[in-house]
Amino acid sequence: MLKKERQAYILHQVNLHNKVLSSSLSADINVSEDTIRRDLMELADEGKIIKVHGGALSHSFSQVHFPANEVYSLSQKKRIAQKAISLISNGMFILTSGGTTILEMARTLPPQLKATFISGSIAAILEYMNHPNIEVILIGDRISKNSKITVGPEAIAKIKQMKADICFLGTNAIDLNHGITDNDWEVVQLKRAMIESSQKVVCLSIAEKINTFQPIHICELSKIDMLITELPSDDPLLKPYSDAGIKVL
Amino acid sequence: MLKKERQAYILHQVNLHNKVLSSSLSADINVSEDTIRRDLMELADEGKIIKVHGGALSHSFSQVHFPANEVYSLSQKKRIAQKAISLISNGMFILTSGGTTILEMARTLPPQLKATFISGSIAAILEYMNHPNIEVILIGDRISKNSKITVGPEAIAKIKQMKADICFLGTNAIDLNHGITDNDWEVVQLKRAMIESSQKVVCLSIAEKINTFQPIHICELSKIDMLITELPSDDPLLKPYSDAGIKVL
DNA sequence: CAAATTCCCGCACAAAAACGCAGAAACACG
DNA sequence: CGTGTTTCTGCGTTTTTGTGCGGGAATTTG
Numbered sequence: 001m002l003k004k005e006r007q008a009y010i011l012h013q014v015n016l017h018n019k020v021l022s023s024s025l026s027a028d029i030n031v032s033e034d035t036i037r038r039d040l041m042e043l044a045d046e047g048k049i050i051k052v053h054g055g056a057l058s059h060s061f062s063q064v065h066f067p068a069n070e071v072y073s074l075s076q077k078k079r080i081a082q083k084a085i086s087l088i089s090n091g092m093f094i095l096t097s098g099g100t101t102i103l104e105m106a107r108t109l110p111p112q113l114k115a116t117f118i119s120g121s122i123a124a125i126l127e128y129m130n131h132p133n134i135e136v137i138l139i140g141d142r143i144s145k146n147s148k149i150t151v152g153p154e155a156i157a158k159i160k161q162m163k164a165d166i167c168f169l170g171t172n173a174i175d176l177n178h179g180i181t182d183n184d185w186e187v188v189q190l191k192r193a194m195i196e197s198s199q200k201v202v203c204l205s206i207a208e209k210i211n212t213f214q215p216i217h218i219c220e221l222s223k224i225d226m227l228i229t230e231l232p233s234d235d236p237l238l239k240p241y242s243d244a245g246i247k248v249l
Numbered sequence: 250m251l252k253k254e255r256q257a258y259i260l261h262q263v264n265l266h267n268k269v270l271s272s273s274l275s276a277d278i279n280v281s282e283d284t285i286r287r288d289l290m291e292l293a294d295e296g297k298i299i300k301v302h303g304g305a306l307s308h309s310f311s312q313v314h315f316p317a318n319e320v321y322s323l324s325q326k327k328r329i330a331q332k333a334i335s336l337i338s339n340g341m342f343i344l345t346s347g348g349t350t351i352l353e354m355a356r357t358l359p360p361q362l363k364a365t366f367i368s369g370s371i372a373a374i375l376e377y378m379n380h381p382n383i384e385v386i387l388i389g390d391r392i393s394k395n396s397k398i399t400v401g402p403e404a405i406a407k408i409k410q411m412k413a414d415i416c417f418l419g420t421n422a423i424d425l426n427h428g429i430t431d432n433d434w435e436v437v438q439l440k441r442a443m444i445e446s447s448q449k450v451v452c453l454s455i456a457e458k459i460n461t462f463q464p465i466h467i468c469e470l471s472k473i474d475m476l477i478t479e480l481p482s483d484d485p486l487l488k489p490y491s492d493a494g495i496k497v498l
Numbered sequence: 499c500a501a502a503t504t505c506c507c508g509c510a511c512a513a514a515a516a517c518g519c520a521g522a523a524a525c526a527c528g
Numbered sequence: 529c530g531t532g533t534t535t536c537t538g539c540g541t542t543t544t545t546g547t548g549c550g551g552g553a554a555t556t557t558g
Binding site for chain 2: 503504505506
């Protein structure tokens with residue numbers, strides 16, 4: 001088994017179960033605990049997991065710990081949210097993924113807007129529920145504790161049988177060669193279904209995620225209609241993407 | 250169980266109940282009280298809780314003290330929750346409605362319990378998600394804003410196609426003549442489906458709701474297997490119900 | 499004041515991590 | 529192709545960390 005393979009497996013396990021023990025990983029993959037420990041170290045250095053004595057935890061575990069990091073990019077996300085909202089009009093059916101950027105968008109929705117929002121993200125749903133005129137449809141299935149969204153075949157089937165006007169994706173990584181990528185297999189399945197079920201696909205992404213990639217492929221750039229970042233639309237960083245036929249806002 | 254995990258659990262419990270006892274935590278997680286004490290120390294050093302003799306308090310508690318009657322009804326619900334939990338064992342599939350009593354039950358679930366909880370109540374789901382070993386299935390559909398649960402044909406269909414071991418219903422009104430009744434038509438539909446899809450139906454109800462009724466009929470008493478209140482099972486108020494063949498706990 | 503908890507301190511033991519090292523495999527390159 | 533280099537992995541050994549236990553001190557409680 002290759003090192004990268006092993007690390008991808010570990011990352012997947014962490015994202016799936018929120019925690020892993022070095023000992024059980026070692027037994028799973030049949031390598032020494034030392035090797036596991038080194039892998040965990042590397043992944044922790046890359047910021048993908050949190051190393052603790054005895055194993056590792058998913059990043060969502062310590063979300064409460066470090067609110068400072070969130071505040072940092074908040075103003076950027078507000079900017080993105082504003083742009084995204086300009087695409088929404090009354091009566092629309094809107095699919096959204098999860099993620100903090102989507103959350104910010106949900107909070108910023110104008111109160112007089114009448115539309116239907118569909119999502120499997122618990123956090124997003126909570127925000128939508130606070131709005132007076134928004135109809136909320138919740139996608140049901142098993143809840144992934146790591147990503148706080150519903151995942152699984154039921155959820156995917158439900159999404160596939162609808163056709164939304166527009167779909168907003170919180171994007172973890174976007175790159176010219178790799179397209180849209182992510183690090184949680186189950187989330188990827190969901191996002192793929194959402195893309196297929198929407199007439200228009202909009203990616204929300206803060207600039208630091210532009211030109212980065214993650215282990216799991218979601219889709220090619222050609223499936224994306226629009227990209228929204230906090231940067232002005234003529235920023236040189238975005239030029240390649242508008243050249244690729246994506247509308248940049 | 251990892252140390253960080255344990256501390257996260259403790260922190261959650263403190264924030265939830267405003268106080269924790271070292272002794273009960275020790276029993277919950279199956280570690281020595283000494284270890285709990287060390288954890289409380291660390292959390293207190295980080296300023297997350299306030300350590301006191303015998304346990305710890307949440308930070309909010311020190312400033313605000315809430316009205317006595319609130320604590321009073323809370324203790325009733327805690328009692329009910331304790332009894333309800335005694336019916337749950339590992340590996341069960343459990344359907345639950347919404348309501349504050351169900352919420353209290355969700356908060357009181359012992360951390361080592363491994364079971365699958367199915368619900369359409371957003372608040373209940375949020376509680377279940379915080380538990381380390383519980384699998385959560387969310388029933389999807391339109392969200393009813395006033396009851397904060399998913400309602401509609403999809404939700405009902407989904408419930409009907411499962412068979413749970415046990416179903417806990419937060420009960421708004423129970424009466425010898427009228428059976429179980431409620432005041433929200435959509436919620437009633439859901440509860441009916443839940444009753445049909447469960448091998449055992451348990452009603453959780455605080456005593457003041459015994460012998461009251463609401464406009465919309467859910468089901469006859471005969472469909473109910475068990476009734477849990479904060480009263481002792483031999484309380485005369487409950488006699489008619491046990492006579493009617495309902496097990497009273 | 500007395501009994502019962504709870505806490506603190508040191509210790510012991512086990513599990514995990516860190517460290518250094520060495521063999522094996524992959525790689526670079528003339 | 530051969531050789532030197534880098535990377536990866538596993539194995540002892542030593543350190544560190546986490547946890548439980550016993551006994552005595554401190555505290556709560558009646």
